[in-house]
Amino acid sequence: MDTISQSVVRKDHGDKVSGRSLYTGDYAPEGMLFGKLLRAELARARVLRVHVPALPEGYYYVDAKDIPGDNNVNMVLDDSPVFCRETVEYIGEAIAMLCGPDEETVGRLLSACRVDYEKLEPVIRLDEAHESFFDYTYSQGDTEKAFAEADKIYDEQFETGYQEHAYLETQAMTAEPEADGRMFVHGSLQCVYYVRNALQRVLGCGPEGVHVMQDVTGGAFGGKEDYPSVLGCQVAVAALKCGKPVRCVFDRREDMACSPKRHPSRCRYRVSVKDGRVTAMDVDIRFNAGAYSTLSAVVLQRGMISAPGVYQIPNTRIRGRAMKTNTVPCGAFRGFGAPQTFFAVEMMMDHIARDLGVDALTFKQAHLSRQGDITSTGGRYHFPVPLPDMIRETEALCDYRRKKEEYQKPQTGRFRRGIGMSLQFHGGGFTGSGEQDIIKAVVRLRKERDGTVEILAASGEIGQGVRTTFSKIVAQELGLPLERIIFEYPDTALVPDSGPTVASRSIMVVGELLRRAAVKLRERWADGEVQEVEERYRAPDFMIPFTIDHFAGDAYATYSWAVMTAEVEVDTLTGMIRVLDACGSFDVGTPIDRNIVMGQMEGGFLQGIGYASCEKIASDGTGRIRGASFSDYLIPTAMDVPQLRCMLHVESYPDGPYGAKAAGELPLVGAPAAFLEAVEQALGGVSLSHVPFTAEDAFSVLMKGGEG
Amino acid sequence: MVNGYVPASLQEALEIRAGQDVIPYAGGTDLMVKRRPDAQYLFIGRLPELRQITEDENYIHIGAAVTFTEALADPRVPALMKAAVSRIGAPAIRNAGTFGGNVGNASAKADSVPVEVAADAKLRLISLRGERVVEIESFYHGHGTHDLGPDELIAEILLPRTGLDHWYYEKVGGRSALAISRISFASVFDMQEDRITKAAAAFGAVSDTVLRFRDLEAMLIGRSVAEAKDMKPAYLRAYDERLQLTEGRVSAQYRKRVCLNLLEDSLRTFGI
Known part of the structure; x- marks a missing residue:
């Protein structure tokens, strides 16, 4: 094992396990006002009037009229308002904020507010949505010709549901006006510069007027990528009006009902087969974006690019739409659009193989992409594709082929078993030319006289271990002990913009910049002097330039790979599905700390199994999110996957630090397909097409005598 | 702030129960979640009189404040009850949750209650006025309501000693x-x-x-x-x-x- 991979005690370990870490809600409340949001009760309505009760001294009502700049939170289309405009577009949309020194009094005043609405007709369900925020199409080859010449054409639809991030710490932000006139905003977040850019626009100030710091953050999974910009602007506008610090910490129900979730999806796959091979895929993807566009454009792009899976399909036409509905806006979530389409394509390949009477894995293997092959967007797989080896390793670990055959025989007992395998990649970093054209990451290292070195980068610790892994990279390159490397929670006043903490990009992109900066510093090292070095991103030379207009070129510099299996047992009396074993082989390049990477793999795998099985949340006919609590929204416990075995297959990447690639999102992506393929087999070879797939779903298949 | 009474004895608990509007609290795994700032609680979970498991000729008596973990460790508690209780929550909840609380919470989802109903268990209810023994089935009136008087406490659950082998x-x-x-x-x-x-x-x-x-x-x-x-x-x-x-x-x-x-x-x- 490489030295860099050897596990160390995490930099945040001591403070977190001993309870010394201060999260946003832990800061002393003296002099602080508590903000609570007045939220819309209708999915779509004109707000005619808000009746606010008489406010005691020191209590404030804050709404869109108090915004000094413009009422748009900077994301992609800038359509998300800070506080609602003339209409509210989903249940839970913020109309105003009430602030005051006593939290309970604020709560009482809030429940005394009355809103007069003029009710408008909402669009709730994805299948009745007609307005799309984004509608893209890209293609390769001649799909029409392939369909015309096909032996057989398959046409299926796949659906996925919401997923809630279920981070341990809810959304929480604080804004504090400073004596020098700046607004200081800090909280539980992933991307300090996203929040800062949003604040500049809303407060109508330049970069000197505001700075943003990440507090210790209790989990994120993508859920604190865009939303802290919204909440950050709300508390900042309130703090500006009140002239005092304002803090807003969501309770769990509010967080689950009103913060972004994974996009529910409906994907239609039309696939042509000729001589036992897939010749074309015509894919129509619809994501439920919710009421505002937030990050849906980029989530959709990644989903579309992943639509043909890990396979070589000569002719493709991929259409993707992010549909507007009057429901809570969806946003970023580990996997970022890819879990939805990978689920669909893996199930589709499985169903075609079954219809053709061939083993699903053999069928998939015959279509695998290899090094040098073209990608779905006409780019190249520039580096080795280790899937064949990883399949062999995973098969050996879980005895896949023998079990697959054994469970294929008719099962008659109360408990019936099945096993499934899925194959997937995750493209590292921003899609397309985003790293080069939009992010333009910058990092610095600052050496003090005493020889300690501080990392100046905007990446935030969200449990993924970045404070530790960045420090390890710099320590390794400088030959210094880890304690001499300092990496604090980022503050935009102090660190350059190395980009957001998203897209599994931190180690692969920012980590490599830090390594190069460390090389620079090592070469110039002068004892006893303060020194600073800087490094800027440049795209690797091998990359084929990407244009989003045509979805053409290298969407990603390189890919991480995964092979995942799930073995399940279904109780025919109750429909309950137990995961007996879950195995995975993951290629994330060189692990920068083995324990941290294994934690990511196991956690992501389990989060993906939850997404596929017990994690169910829905909006009802009125657009209200149902089951917004931890007694209704069930995430898996350790008891639900007693055996979870992850392996690393290292295919090192020359442009990542010590060969590291993207890690964080990969292990979630393939879990739903592996799980559902296993359930299909346990239920006697039915074809299933949706997740979450619950005990009740399994039971209804059994009741129908095994017809999906 | 939680307002409540911590009685030193069962007698004192019954006196408070008779004189005050209090919610009996033994374990509190549900009451903690449904915290009511305006309510007064009577903390009976540590009263030794309610924490015993005893036997007489016909019944096993499980005190209302006996926790699920304690019952799981006791050889006198029938296997059927253990099967149900072992599936409640998780270890930390079983360490706190009690038999009396599970009954008194009056939820049809309480995991020990179907066992009590199938086993023809009885409840001993006590107050300053005296005590009465009721059939578990007749104790419940409907969702969230039962036959516990405002001055009464559940003292123990009586499970038959025989007839529970199958x-x-x-x-x-x-x-x-x-x-x-x-x-x-x-x-x-x-x-x-x-x-x-x-x-x-x-x-x-x-x-x-x-x-x-x-x-x-x-x-x-x-x-x-x-x-x-x-x-x-x-x-x-x-x-x-x-x-x-x-x-x-x-x-x-x-x-x-x-x-x-x-x-x-x-x-x-x-x-x-």
Whole structure:
């Protein structure tokens, strides 16, 4: 094992396990006002009037009229308002904020507010949505010709549901006006510069007027990528009006009902087969974006690019739409659009193989992409594709082929078993030319006289271990002990913009910049002097330039790979599905700390199994999110996957630090397909097409005598 | 702030209970979640008088403040009760949760209650006025309501010492731990001289209260196994008609089919 991979005690370990870490809600409340949001009760309505009760001294009502700049939170289309405009577009949309020194009094005043609405007709369900925020199409080859010449054409639809991030710490932000006139905003977040850019626009100030710091953050999974910009602007506008610090910490129900979730999806796959091979895929993807566009454009792009899976399909036409509905806006979530389409394509390949009477894995293997092959967007797989080896390793670990055959025989007992395998990649970093054209990451290292070195980068610790892994990279390159490397929670006043903490990009992109900066510093090292070095991103030379207009070129510099299996047992009396074993082989390049990477793999795998099985949340006919609590929204416990075995297959990447690639999102992506393929087999070879797939779903298949 | 009383003895607890509007609190795993700032609590979880497990000629007496963990470690507690209790929450919840709390919370989802209903358990209720012993089944009036007087406390659960050797238990939750029951099922079967003397079936978490149908059980009572086998289709049909279940986190239809499956499977394990 490489030295860099050897596990160390995490930099945040001591403070977190001993309870010394201060999260946003832990800061002393003296002099602080508590903000609570007045939220819309209708999915779509004109707000005619808000009746606010008489406010005691020191209590404030804050709404869109108090915004000094413009009422748009900077994301992609800038359509998300800070506080609602003339209409509210989903249940839970913020109309105003009430602030005051006593939290309970604020709560009482809030429940005394009355809103007069003029009710408008909402669009709730994805299948009745007609307005799309984004509608893209890209293609390769001649799909029409392939369909015309096909032996057989398959046409299926796949659906996925919401997923809630279920981070341990809810959304929480604080804004504090400073004596020098700046607004200081800090909280539980992933991307300090996203929040800062949003604040500049809303407060109508330049970069000197505001700075943003990440507090210790209790989990994120993508859920604190865009939303802290919204909440950050709300508390900042309130703090500006009140002239005092304002803090807003969501309770769990509010967080689950009103913060972004994974996009529910409906994907239609039309696939042509000729001589036992897939010749074309015509894919129509619809994501439920919710009421505002937030990050849906980029989530959709990644989903579309992943639509043909890990396979070589000569002719493709991929259409993707992010549909507007009057429901809570969806946003970023580990996997970022890819879990939805990978689920669909893996199930589709499985169903075609079954219809053709061939083993699903053999069928998939015959279509695998290899090094040098073209990608779905006409780019190249520039580096080795280790899937064949990883399949062999995973098969050996879980005895896949023998079990697959054994469970294929008719099962008659109360408990019936099945096993499934899925194959997937995750493209590292921003899609397309985003790293080069939009992010333009910058990092610095600052050496003090005493020889300690501080990392100046905007990446935030969200449990993924970045404070530790960045420090390890710099320590390794400088030959210094880890304690001499300092990496604090980022503050935009102090660190350059190395980009957001998203897209599994931190180690692969920012980590490599830090390594190069460390090389620079090592070469110039002068004892006893303060020194600073800087490094800027440049795209690797091998990359084929990407244009989003045509979805053409290298969407990603390189890919991480995964092979995942799930073995399940279904109780025919109750429909309950137990995961007996879950195995995975993951290629994330060189692990920068083995324990941290294994934690990511196991956690992501389990989060993906939850997404596929017990994690169910829905909006009802009125657009209200149902089951917004931890007694209704069930995430898996350790008891639900007693055996979870992850392996690393290292295919090192020359442009990542010590060969590291993207890690964080990969292990979630393939879990739903592996799980559902296993359930299909346990239920006697039915074809299933949706997740979450619950005990009740399994039971209804059994009741129908095994017809999906 | 939590307002409450910490009595030093059961006598003192009964005095407070008689004089104040208080919510008895023993374990608090549900009350903590439903915290009411305006309520006054009577903390009886540490009273030694309520923390005993004892036996007399006919019954095992489980004190209201005995925790699930304590019961699981006690050889006198019947295996059927342990099967149900071992599936409650997770270890930390079982360390705190108590039998009295599970009964007093008056939820049809309480995992120990279907066992008590199937086993013909009784409750001993006490107050300054004296005590009374009631059948567990008659204790419940409907969702969230029961027969506990405003001055009374649940003192103990009385489980029969005999007749619980042939049992069946199953719980359907949304996951393997920390799951509120979506369906729970307990049944007890007994025979004497080749005749069925008991065929009790209790259905939890599927209606406002735990369900048991003595008139349907009567179809099997006094019969031989062979006769019961003949009776089985009619017996299952009768349950099919009588099980009017509520929709919750799962559909009423799903609940009903699963209840019937479990009922049938339990008969099978009893040789019928």
